Amino acid sequence: xxxxxxxxxxxxDDDPGFLxxxxxxxxxxxxxxxxxxxxxxxxxxxxxxxxxLVITDLRMDGMDGVELLAELQRRHPxxxxxxxxxxxxxxxxxxxxxxxxxxxxxxxxxxxELREKITAALEVSAPAPSGGADWRSAIxxxxxxxxxxxxxxxxxAPAMSSVLVRGESGTGKELIASAIxxxxxxxxxxxxFNCAAIPTDLLESEMFGYARGAFTGAARDHxxxxxxxxxxxxxxxxxxxxxPVLQAKLLRVLEDRKVRPLGSTGTVDVDVRIVSATNKxxxxxxxxxxxxxxxxxxxNVITLKLPPLRERIEDIPLLAAHCLRQISAKxxxxxxxxxxxxxxxxxSHDWPGNVRQLFNIVEQTAALSPASVISAEIVRxxxxxxxxxxxxxxxxxxxxxxxxxxxLLAATEGNVSQAAKLARRNRTDFYKLLSRxxxxxxxxxxx
Numbered sequence: 001x002x003x004x005x006x007x008x009x010x011x012x013d014d015d016p017g018f019l020x021x022x023x024x025x026x027x028x029x030x031x032x033x034x035x036x037x038x039x040x041x042x043x044x045x046x047x048x049x050x051x052x053l054v055i056t057d058l059r060m061d062g063m064d065g066v067e068l069l070a071e072l073q074r075r076h077p078x079x080x081x082x083x084x085x086x087x088x089x090x091x092x093x094x095x096x097x098x099x100x101x102x103x104x105x106x107x108x109x110x111x112x113e114l115r116e117k118i119t120a121a122l123e124v125s126a127p128a129p130s131g132g133a134d135w136r137s138a139i140x141x142x143x144x145x146x147x148x149x150x151x152x153x154x155x156x157a158p159a160m161s162s163v164l165v166r167g168e169s170g171t172g173k174e175l176i177a178s179a180i181x182x183x184x185x186x187x188x189x190x191x192x193f194n195c196a197a198i199p200t201d202l203l204e205s206e207m208f209g210y211a212r213g214a215f216t217g218a219a220r221d222h223x224x225x226x227x228x229x230x231x232x233x234x235x236x237x238x239x240x241x242x243x244p245v246l247q248a249k250l251l252r253v254l255e256d257r258k259v260r261p262l263g264s265t266g267t268v269d270v271d272v273r274i275v276s277a278t279n280k281x282x283x284x285x286x287x288x289x290x291x292x293x294x295x296x297x298x299x300n301v302i303t304l305k306l307p308p309l310r311e312r313i314e315d316i317p318l319l320a321a322h323c324l325r326q327i328s329a330k331x332x333x334x335x336x337x338x339x340x341x342x343x344x345x346x347x348s349h350d351w352p353g354n355v356r357q358l359f360n361i362v363e364q365t366a367a368l369s370p371a372s373v374i375s376a377e378i379v380r381x382x383x384x385x386x387x388x389x390x391x392x393x394x395x396x397x398x399x400x401x402x403x404x405x406x407x408l409l410a411a412t413e414g415n416v417s418q419a420a421k422l423a424r425r426n427r428t429d430f431y432k433l434l435s436r437x438x439x440x441x442x443x444x445x446x447x
Contacts, residue, residue: 007031007032007052007053007122008031008032008033008034008049008050008051008052008053009026009031009032009033009034009051009052009053009054009055009118010033010034010036010042010045010046010049010051010053010054010055011023011026011033011034011035011036011054011055011056012035012036012037012038012039012041012042012054012055012056012057012060012065012068013035013037013056013057013060013084014037014038014057014060014061015057016037018107019035019037020035022035022055022109023035025111026118029115031118034049034051038060038061038062038063038422039056039060039062039063039064039065039067039068039071040062040063040422042054042056042068043068043071043072043075046072046075046076046148047144047145047147047148048144050147050148050151051079052079052080052122053079053080053081053082053118053121053122054068054072054079054080054081054082055081055082055084055118056068056069056081056082056083056084057083057084057085058083058084058085058086058092058104059085059086061421062418062421062422063422065083065084065085066092066095068081069081069083069100069101070100073100076148076151076152076155077152077156077302077303078152078155078156078159078302079152079155080102080121080122081100081101081102082101082102082103082104082105082117082118082121083101083103083104083105084104084105084106084107084109085104085105085106085107086106086107102117102120102121103117103120103121105117134182135153135157135179135182135183136150136153136179136183138175138178138179139172139175139176139179140315140318140319140322141312141315141318142314142315142318143307143312143314143315145307145311145312146307146312146315149176149304149305149306149307150179152304153176153179153180153183153304154183156180156302157180157183157184157185158183158184158185159302160273161301161302162254162273162274162275162276162298162299162300162301162302163177163180163274163275163276163301163302163303163304164239164275164276164277164278164299164300164301164302164303164304165177165275165276165277165278165304165306166277166278166279166303166304166305166306167277167279167305167306167307167308168279168306168308168354169279169353169354169356170309170353170354170355170356170357171306171307171308171309171354171355172306172354172355172356173237173277173279173306174192174235174237174277176304176306177190177192177233177235177237177275177277178190178192178235180233180275181232181233181235181273181275184233184273186231186232186233186273187231187232188229188230188231188232188233188271188272189228189229189231189232189233190229190232190233190235191225191228191229191232191233191234191235192235192237193206193207193225193234193235193236193237194237194238195236195237195238195239195241195242196237196238196241197238200243200246203242203243203246204246204249204262205222205224205262206224206225207224207225207226207246207249207250208224208225208226208249208253208259208260208261208262209221209222209223209224209225209226209227209259209261209262209268210222210224210261210262210263210264211261211262211263211264212263213263214261214262214263214264215262215263218263221261222261224259224261226253226259226268226270226272227259227268227270229270229272230270230271230272231271231272232272232273233272233273233274233275234272234273234274234275235275235276235277236274236275236276236277237276237277238277238278238279238280239276239277239278239282239299240278240279240280240282240285240290240291241280244289244290244291244292247291247292247295248292248295250295251292251294251295251298253270254274254295254298254299255298257269257270257271257272258270274299276299282296282300283296308351308354309351309354309355309358310350310351313347316343316346316347316351316358317338317343317346317347319355319358319359320338320343320346320358320362321337321338323358323359323362323363324336324337324338324362324366327362327363327366334372335372336366336369336372336373336374337372337373337374338362338365338373338374338379339373339374339375339376341375341376342365342374342375342376342378342379344376345376345379345380345383346358346361346362346379349383361379361382361383364382365378365379365382368381368382398437401433401437402437402439404423405419405433405434405437405439406439408422408423409439409441409444410444412444413444413445414441414442414443414444414445415441416430416431416434416441419441
């Protein structure tokens with residue numbers, strides 16, 4: 001094993017011979033290599049592979065390397081992509097590097113140049129200097145979706161770029177923001193602030209601070225949030241609730257990296273990394289004039305999408321057990337456990353309130369249970385009328401298949417041949433699937 005220590009590389013090329021040769025070569029260098037023959041396979045493999053680098057051919061059937069690059073940039077910001085190209089497509093490769101590719105190499109590949117580019121790319125995606133994996137210790141998960149998100153955090157954490165965390169209420173956006181800070185290696189504090197929790201007339205003084213005598217009752221200087229978070233990270237939760245007048249002042253601070261406390265004649269330099277969060281549709285707020293587009297672009301340099309609990313159901317038993325351990329530690333009592341039937345009820349619930357609601361239900365059932373094992377009946381009562389049971393496998397599979405087919409046809413604008421190729425099925429089988437699920441490809445063709 002080389003000093004690379006098994007850094008993960010995803011290689012994409014529709015030439016099986018070249019793919020096999022490159023895989024053997026990189027594996028001999030000590031890398032952990034996953035080879036795939038199409039861009040769609042690469043996207044499907046991302047959650048399980050969580051690569052540090054993607055190497056892809058430029059010209060491929062179906063989705064090509066440029067389209068794959070764009071999709072990876074959207075889903076995995078900060079992940080370096082190295083393009084391989086024939087001499088005739090060098091202009092395309094140059095254009096791709098201008099839009100985000102790390103670099104390109106021409107075939108036949110020069111091994112020395114390849115090693116040099118890989119080393120440089122892996123330096124870009126190196127894990128954050130956080131002292132091991134301590135930064136993620138508070139995040140309980142075994143979900144591929146969450147592991148993919150954590151991989152992205154490890155890549156982007158060392159930068160100063162602003163991060164916007166999007167997700168439904170109760171998904172744990174502050175926990176993710178704290179993980180970004182811990183992984184960043186920044187020495188200053190992590191300061192969290194809920195923009196919707198403070199009245200508008202107090203919000204400005206809380207954010208930017210004030211000088212003694214600035215207003216009645218200001219008996220001393222007060223450091224605002226930016227000064228408190230100097231050298232660290234400021235987390236602005238529910239950023240979409242910030243009043244427009246303060247949005248303009250926040251934008252000025254982000255541009256100048258200086259704050260002027262209320263009543264002060266001078267400014268204070270601040271070194272703060274901004275992580276903000278919202279469960280609102282900020283794009284819609286921009287259209288209605290409730291949110292400034294220039295502030296949005298400042299905050300939304302990197303977007304992280306936190307999945308709802310219903311998209312990570314494999315985490316529900318882990319989270320429930322974690323919550324029970326926390327309750328036990330706080331109460332200094334022996335830990336309680338959920339009966340298997342009770343776990344099944346939790347897993348089958350849709351959790352509109354996400355992790356926050358799950359913890360609430362688990363805490364409630366732990367308090368109500370007379371025994372150390374929490375029964376399914378207690379959980380059912382706590383869930384109330386919303387308690388559900390798991391759907392039959394065939395029904396769930398049919399729903400997934402139909403959704404998958406609709407997604408493929410929408411992406412290919414009703415081109416059945418292209419959709420069948422992406423699904424790795426022949427046209428006849430694909431038409432049978434469409435017929436079985438009563439889907440008409442004509443409805444997806446571009447108007």
